Amino acid sequence: MRRLVPALPALAALALVLLSGMPSPAASAVLMALVVATTVIAVRGIARNDHDHLRTIGNLLDALREGDLGVRSAARGGDWTFLSERFNALAEHLHDERRAQQENLQLLANSLAALDGAVFAFDSGRRVRWMNPAGEALLGRSADQWLGRHAGEVGLASLFELPSGTIQAQVFDGAPGRWQIKHAALRSRSQSGWLLVLQPMERELREEEAQAFRRVLRVLSHEINNSMAPIASMADTLGRLLPDADSALDASLRDDIRGGLTLIEQRSQSLQRFLGGYARLARLPAPRISPFPLRPLCERVQRLMDAALVLEIEEGLWLRADMEQTEQVLINLVRNALEAGGAAPVRLCARAEAGRCHMEIIDEGAGLPSSDSLFVPFFTTKPSGSGIGLVLSRQIIEAQDGSLMLRPGAGGRGAVAEAILPLHDPGQTPSP
Numbered sequence: 001m002r003r004l005v006p007a008l009p010a011l012a013a014l015a016l017v018l019l020s021g022m023p024s025p026a027a028s029a030v031l032m033a034l035v036v037a038t039t040v041i042a043v044r045g046i047a048r049n050d051h052d053h054l055r056t057i058g059n060l061l062d063a064l065r066e067g068d069l070g071v072r073s074a075a076r077g078g079d080w081t082f083l084s085e086r087f088n089a090l091a092e093h094l095h096d097e098r099r100a101q102q103e104n105l106q107l108l109a110n111s112l113a114a115l116d117g118a119v120f121a122f123d124s125g126r127r128v129r130w131m132n133p134a135g136e137a138l139l140g141r142s143a144d145q146w147l148g149r150h151a152g153e154v155g156l157a158s159l160f161e162l163p164s165g166t167i168q169a170q171v172f173d174g175a176p177g178r179w180q181i182k183h184a185a186l187r188s189r190s191q192s193g194w195l196l197v198l199q200p201m202e203r204e205l206r207e208e209e210a211q212a213f214r215r216v217l218r219v220l221s222h223e224i225n226n227s228m229a230p231i232a233s234m235a236d237t238l239g240r241l242l243p244d245a246d247s248a249l250d251a252s253l254r255d256d257i258r259g260g261l262t263l264i265e266q267r268s269q270s271l272q273r274f275l276g277g278y279a280r281l282a283r284l285p286a287p288r289i290s291p292f293p294l295r296p297l298c299e300r301v302q303r304l305m306d307a308a309l310v311l312e313i314e315e316g317l318w319l320r321a322d323m324e325q326t327e328q329v330l331i332n333l334v335r336n337a338l339e340a341g342g343a344a345p346v347r348l349c350a351r352a353e354a355g356r357c358h359m360e361i362i363d364e365g366a367g368l369p370s371s372d373s374l375f376v377p378f379f380t381t382k383p384s385g386s387g388i389g390l391v392l393s394r395q396i397i398e399a400q401d402g403s404l405m406l407r408p409g410a411g412g413r414g415a416v417a418e419a420i421l422p423l424h425d426p427g428q429t430p431s432p
């Protein structure tokens, strides 16, 4: 219909001529001039309108290209209505796609943030572009302090040299651990880079080692106990069968035999007790988790140890843990601290931090031996040590979703054993 508008003056003039007859030459000239003028005006008006609509659509397309997906076309009339509808449908579609993409990205970011593995993204020049919270925790600083730094400055460059999937012991921010290291090249249309993932393996590997250790221990205890029990009882029986003093047997020979039999009996009994201690490791019961206040527990340990133990316990701390097993751990750690010597009293400190209870047993004794084996079963530097205190304590703590580590004390004096356990939510604390 719009296209007919420029023809309307000519059609009107034609109708006039047909209805009222041919006008005079002068009137015809005026009519002609009128028809030409109105036709030109109509054509220019339509052209200007089209031009305005085209510019508007062009501007809207520019806005889309620059990412403003909220724009819509309001052009109406003939083909413009059709074009506007198509344009608006396209903008709507792009808008929906962007929203879906943002939701996916958010989901991905949340999943990466929840991972306990550290994830790092590097650009093609191996400069840090992104890391998840586990990555920040691993490096001990927030991401913005590392962004743009080279992998070498961050201490991660050497990990790219290892075959992907390698399990390696590594110290990050002073904390040693074993990690599975995976890396892969990243390629997108416009960029390339590297992805590095460090999955903590310490706990899994320790659990596997502990299980292997428990299996060996079960077999050994079974075999040794089976032999020891008859040896002890046989020695006892033989001792009782020995003829008494007024028999013909030489007195000193009889005393030698009796002494030997007593020794066999004592040693086999003590070996059985000794094995019984190790078997505790293999038979550690599952923790019975419940809320309890920490201070009374620490005071009990203080009384039990009967030694100068200073308590520095934050007020109102409640743990969600197995009370008896936690007490066992504190006893082990305090005993180690006391056995390390040192003039200063041992301190047992506890504080809340980020929903966890940090308990530190601090001594100023001889300091830790230079060994990676502190938590290896049977490792001991003491003449009568058993070497199971630390490994048992760590097993107990980790079974309660906690962690245990030992480090040199401040200024290199003595040692600090730090056990971290979940705090009980104060909102649910039953009154003591």
Ligand code: ADP
Residues within 6 Å of the ligand: 332, 336, 337, 340, 363, 365, 366, 367, 368, 369, 374, 379, 380, 381, 382, 384, 385, 386, 387, 388, 389, 390, 391, 414, 415, 416
């Ligand atoms: P044990 O006490 O029977 O030796 P543990 O497993 O408790 O067994 O300890 C293993 C070793 O760790 C100890 O022999 C000692 O060398 C070291 N250790 C543990 N705690 C301390 C400490 N507070 N200071 C110095 N060394 C320690």
